[in-house]
Amino acid sequence: MSVHQLINLEKVQEIVERHGYNKNKLIAILQGIQAVYHYLPAEALKTLSKLLKIPLIDIISVATFYRAFSLTPKGQHVATVCMGTACHVRGAPKILEEFERQLNIRREETTEDGQWSLETVACLGCCAIGPVVVVDGDYHAHTSIRKVPTILNKYRK
């Protein structure tokens, strides 16, 4: 996905309509927009500001407060390493470091070719099977440093 791809703003209109132009639904609307574009494009937020009649700064304030929102585009694949306490004591920090080494990016970054984003999450709530890594929605249980390349290769074509 290229950063300069034209954004189809009709989708934003649709989402806002679905929520009845209700300012109180701002978070749900932003979730809807993110579900479509995988991030919150600046153009979409500007349009949203006009449609809902809220200052852009207030939208940005909400969008940057919550961890689920991203103002930059995500990679084709997203690897999320769980950093919950149970995963932590079972070695999650080392697994995160291995992902950083393998992908040659830091946490919360995207590779230059736009293939991979590396993210962390506070806890996924499946502590029994930690350390847990989620790639594109698939849960990988009991991961280890050595399993990291295998997991990545599964998604590389």
Next chain:
Amino acid sequence: MKRVKKFKNVEELRKTIDEQEASRQQEKKRVIVVSSGTCGQARGSLKVIEALKKAIREEGLKDQVMIRVTGCHGFCEAEPNIIIYPDRIFYQKLTPPDVRTIVKETLVEGRVVEKFLHRDPLTKERAWYENEIPFYQKQKRIVLGDNVFVDPTSLMEYLSIGGFRPFLKALTRMKPGEIIDTVKQSGLRGRGGAGFPTGIKWEATHRAPGDIKYIICNGDEGDPGAYMDRSVLEGNPFRVIEGMMIGALAIGAREGYIYVRDEYPLAVRHVTLALEQLYKAGLLGEKILGTDFSFDLHITKGAGAFVCGEETALIASIEGRVGEPRQRPPFPAQKGLWKKPTCINNVETWANIPLIILNGADWFSSIGTSGSKGTKIFSLVGKINNTGLVEVPMGITLREIIYDIGGGIPEGKAFKAVQTGGPSGGCLPASMLDQIIDYESLTAAGSIMGSGGMIVMDEKTCMVDVAMYFLNFLRDESCGKCISCREGTQRMWEIVKDITEGKGQPGDLELLEELALATKEASMCGLGQTAANPVLSTLRYFRDEFEAHIYDKRCPAGVCKSLIRYAVIPEKCTGCEACKRACPTGAIQGTRKDVHLILYDKCIKCGACLEACRFEAIEAQREEAIAIVREVKP
């Protein structure tokens, strides 16, 4: 899924419950229950279900066997698992080929396949039946227990275990005051962490002036290491909703919200499905069952902010704003959502309500200790054999949970500490194992009940690293409104981080304690007020470990990277080359069957060799170079 019809009145619903219950009683088929919550699915339960269906079809057993896909049963260690009813044979850790064997052997031939049975980590004995497994024996599963019996996506299944009888009782035979009195007498306290008496909260909201009132279910389970709310919402969403409907009757609310974390997609899906069916059945909406009771219930998804578990922040989030807490009073019971009286309870609290209404206050208050009634679900995770969700009566000891239910520490390692209450809680050492668990005793010990996370740590866990972990979490999640919390957590983190890197100095611990106290005293909401707990409790019980890091530049557990280096123990090394293959930087030298050597200038201390070695021949040793750093420092 069984079809949902619209219930026009109380009688129709009652009749359907009777019919559904009777049809379950008369079920002649064998039932195979497959646990398929988030953990189960992560471990392949969906493939197991597919294989099961195929094998049953191929053996021509379709008319004799029924598959029930349920939410999580709590025994996450054993996923994916199945229980075959009526015998309750429990098979665990299954793969699709295993399932075909089971269908042939057990369903067709009537033999138990020993190798799939649960084996106790301590006694090594195999258990044939679910109720023989030690993990389940000391539990009292009043809330979680029904997860085994219902398909969480089907209202009819919930009715078939007597679901909505409590609601009918409250609707037809109890006045709001009676419902509130029952909840008060039961002694139920909030399961979200603070333990405020539920009945008193309800009464305050009921009495608050105004026609419009709201109720909220707090499913923003942000404590890392706690996931009971996820399992309840995933495995029995109707129970939670029924609790809320009873609450709405008592409080006089016409509208409610279920706030679920964004990180719980399956819980969101199951709650959404449940709401759809309840609207279709006429159990939500206008004039429910033809009575004057109307109630609308919505689901709101969180967006990944820990602080939104705090009630005023959660309300701000539902209103579409930044989730910053505000000063209390006024409490939500007086001025909550959209400035109207609002009653906000945790998922587990709501799930207890139908049971209390059905069985009475005395039944509930007969379980537990004098100040803490009923059961509590804990997530027993970390360095423990039987990881999973355990529901136990209040008053049980930590030892019973960790050893009798949890099966002790893996690989024969020594127990070091258990962390309760998440980032607001604390770490309790081995000397506290005989501590009973209730709200008061955990607070006295320097921790809290919290939402119920219980993370077990062994000798290989560094307590300074754990303190740093929680401070890092809190400084990240602090909303930044109060300077004491925003800066306090940041500074404490910097100090502890320095200590883990061998840069600790005399006086650091005193400074930490001072900062901890200031953060606690000067912050407005629970996050800041309790932010110091992980530091204070680790300092209280594990001060020597901090001192070893500061004065000896040594990490006794061998965790803190700057203070260790990996070395091969020549006596134990078999020369198998496993570590050499695992090393990402080529830092390990040695030929086959010869003792290997780690080159320190190439080693990045990633730990891959330690993980790869099957002979415990890699050891984390004290980093000698640190001694020089110490000499240079004044």
